[in-house]
Amino acid sequence: MKKKDLGLLVLILVVGLGVYLQNPLFLSPNNIANTANLIGLFGLFAIAQGFVIITGGIDLSAGSMIALLGVLFVDIVGNRGVPWPIAFVIVIILGLLLGLAHGLLITRLKMPPFVVTLCGLLIYRGVARGYTGDATAGFPFGSTYPGLDFFTARIYGVPTSILLLLVVAAIAWVVLHRSVFGRYLFAVGKNEEAARFSGIRTNLVIGAAYVICAGLTALAAIFFAMYTRSVSPSSHGNFYELYAIAAAVLGGFSLRGGEGSIIGVVLGAILLQVLQNLVNLLGIPSSLNFAVMGTVILVGVLVDQQWGAYRARRLLAGSARESGAKPTPPDPVPER
Amino acid sequence: MAVLELEDISKQYGAITALTNISLTLEAGQVVGLVGDNGAGKTTLVKIIAGNFHPTSGHIRLNGEPVSLHGPKDARSKGIEIVYQDLALADNLTAAANIFLGRELTLTARTPEEAERPWYRRRRWWLPVPEILDYRGMYKRAGELFMELKSETRPRDLVRRMSGGQRQAVAIARTRLSNPRIVLMDEPTAAISVRQVAEVLSLIRRLRDQGIAIILISHRIPDVFAVCDRLVVLRRGEKVADKNVADSSPEEVTGLITGAIERA
Numbered sequence: 001m002k003k004k005d006l007g008l009l010v011l012i013l014v015v016g017l018g019v020y021l022q023n024p025l026f027l028s029p030n031n032i033a034n035t036a037n038l039i040g041l042f043g044l045f046a047i048a049q050g051f052v053i054i055t056g057g058i059d060l061s062a063g064s065m066i067a068l069l070g071v072l073f074v075d076i077v078g079n080r081g082v083p084w085p086i087a088f089v090i091v092i093i094l095g096l097l098l099g100l101a102h103g104l105l106i107t108r109l110k111m112p113p114f115v116v117t118l119c120g121l122l123i124y125r126g127v128a129r130g131y132t133g134d135a136t137a138g139f140p141f142g143s144t145y146p147g148l149d150f151f152t153a154r155i156y157g158v159p160t161s162i163l164l165l166l167v168v169a170a171i172a173w174v175v176l177h178r179s180v181f182g183r184y185l186f187a188v189g190k191n192e193e194a195a196r197f198s199g200i201r202t203n204l205v206i207g208a209a210y211v212i213c214a215g216l217t218a219l220a221a222i223f224f225a226m227y228t229r230s231v232s233p234s235s236h237g238n239f240y241e242l243y244a245i246a247a248a249v250l251g252g253f254s255l256r257g258g259e260g261s262i263i264g265v266v267l268g269a270i271l272l273q274v275l276q277n278l279v280n281l282l283g284i285p286s287s288l289n290f291a292v293m294g295t296v297i298l299v300g301v302l303v304d305q306q307w308g309a310y311r312a313r314r315l316l317a318g319s320a321r322e323s324g325a326k327p328t329p330p331d332p333v334p335e336r
Numbered sequence: 337m338a339v340l341e342l343e344d345i346s347k348q349y350g351a352i353t354a355l356t357n358i359s360l361t362l363e364a365g366q367v368v369g370l371v372g373d374n375g376a377g378k379t380t381l382v383k384i385i386a387g388n389f390h391p392t393s394g395h396i397r398l399n400g401e402p403v404s405l406h407g408p409k410d411a412r413s414k415g416i417e418i419v420y421q422d423l424a425l426a427d428n429l430t431a432a433a434n435i436f437l438g439r440e441l442t443l444t445a446r447t448p449e450e451a452e453r454p455w456y457r458r459r460r461w462w463l464p465v466p467e468i469l470d471y472r473g474m475y476k477r478a479g480e481l482f483m484e485l486k487s488e489t490r491p492r493d494l495v496r497r498m499s500g501g502q503r504q505a506v507a508i509a510r511t512r513l514s515n516p517r518i519v520l521m522d523e524p525t526a527a528i529s530v531r532q533v534a535e536v537l538s539l540i541r542r543l544r545d546q547g548i549a550i551i552l553i554s555h556r557i558p559d560v561f562a563v564c565d566r567l568v569v570l571r572r573g574e575k576v577a578d579k580n581v582a583d584s585s586p587e588e589v590t591g592l593i594t595g596a597i598e599r600a
Contacts, residue, residue: 174466174468175466178468178469179466179467179468179469180440180442180466180467180468180469181466181467183429183433183437183440183469186426186428186429187426187429187433187437189428190426190427190428190429191424191425191426191427193424194420194424194425194426194437195426195437195438197388197408197418197420197424198408198424198437198438198439199407199408199409199412199438199439200437200438258426258428259428
């Protein structure tokens with residue numbers, strides 16, 4: 001675990017302790033399970049976002065994709081009578097295809113990721129609303145689907161979503177930090193040209209990042225759809241891409257690419273949900289929700305950056321004293 | 337026998353001619369300085385040899401055999417390594433990670449030779465895990481390479497925190513990974529302090545002593561005279577001189593570069 005991750009963990013614990021002292025309900029089993037469920041849901045596509053951000057890209061379409069795929073999943077299971085495992089596979093494949101489309105547009109046609117996924121945000125939202133005629137997609141009244149409650153089940157009180165998050169995070173950690181592909185992601189994100197000159201097929205690596213991102217987002221979309229049970233296409237998943245980006249930035253990802261860790265982004269997702277919970281438990285008007293979140297992220301990143309700059313200065317002064325020579329100064333502002 | 341022979345290499349970008357009929361031979365254990373003004377075609381020529389560009393016309397022969405290079409990976413597999421001007425390092429990674437970039441040692445491919453193979457020709461390719469990096473193996477080998485080059489660079493250090501000379505050592509160590517026969521260096525002394533230039537020049541000599549043929553592109557005439565055996569001058573895409581360093585002088589080279597002297 002890196003120092004940055006440790007700092008974030010301490011922040012989560014401090015905030016958690018503060019909330020607990022104000023309202024002991026914070027640590028009630030029910031509240032923990034609810035928060036854990038949300039962490040699981042948001043963590044899934046925050047990790048997904050991390051894969052894209054590390055290549056220096058961004059995926060703004062996550063929220064709309066969650067709405068569109070959620071609508072489709074509920075509709076084909078509830079209204080078209082497709083068995084849910086088949087619907088599950090269809091939705092995941094659809095997600096992967098959308099990711100592939102993003103990846104191809106970005107790598108083959110050299111479009112900026114921001115533009116491609118911003119258009120995705122608009123298109124998917126529009127298609128979701130158009131598909132149901134702006135009506136809420138839901139399951140027919142009284143219908144049950146054997147096995148489908150897996151997505152909302154609790155095993156000994158532990159929500160399946162957080163268990164899945166643990167599994168996905170473990171795999172993602174191995175892939176990003178211990179595998180060749182992960183190393184290529186870091187290299188491509190920092191210096192795509194260098195990576196290409198080293199014989200890395202950079203388009204393949206970047207494209208794969210978008211496919212992974214969309215695939216995980218599709219998985220999260222199904223969980224979200226089952227969590228809400230009904231999907232209103234105009235509001236479902238609004239701003240969720242920003243939660244994911246915020247979690248990644250809090251977790252030490254650089255929006256310029258090449259920096260980040262899976263532990264960091266998971267901790268970022270946890271902190272965001274704890275803050276959300278804080279707003280509810282401390283009786284802060286929920287309309288201030290975003291304001292609280294924005295302020296904490298701003299202060300957190302600011303402190304981290306200033307601390308980084310301070311340490312860089314100390315390091316520089318220290319090594320200058322030691323060797324009598326000046327090493328090349330690091331970037332004046334540490335990259336986020 | 338010549339390690340590398342270029343015959344009448346030309347390169348055009350649309351209507352623009354970057355190189356006209358360049359011929360050049362390179363012997364093992366020889367350092368050839370390639371000099372010329374900005375836009376004279378030095379980098380284009382090197383990128384053709386490195387497989388980045390295809391020549392519009394002309395032939396390349398390696399050890400007497402005609403070859404056609406399909407990309408940098410292909411060139412590398414044929415024993416041609418390149419140190420790029422902008423160093424082509426990813427400075428968010430460690431020295432070792434940069435040395436092995438694109439040919440990482442993994443738990444299924446534990447040697448550089450095997451790492452260069454496509455996955456389906458590797459031993460144990462059927463192992464159903466993603467290719468897991470062999471950190472320890474890479475740190476160890478990187479440490480050995482730095483030792484060979486007598487550089488004090490540490491494999492675990494981030495390239496971001498390194499001086500220009502250390503970055504060069506990383507870039508040069510990269511080329512040693514595969515026992516190349518030819519190393520191309522594009523302005524290795526351009527971006528570093530005077531003190532570190534000497535360090536880099538001695539790295540070049542160490543490569544030469546191992547029998548590697550080197551093409552050194554440089555703007556810095558003193559560096560060329562310090563390490564090169566032969567020098568080739570390009571002007572506006574044409575070769576205007578190809579002679580032993582001992583028979584030339586910095587004044588003559590400057591004249592050839594600027595055009596004050598037509599040909600030599």
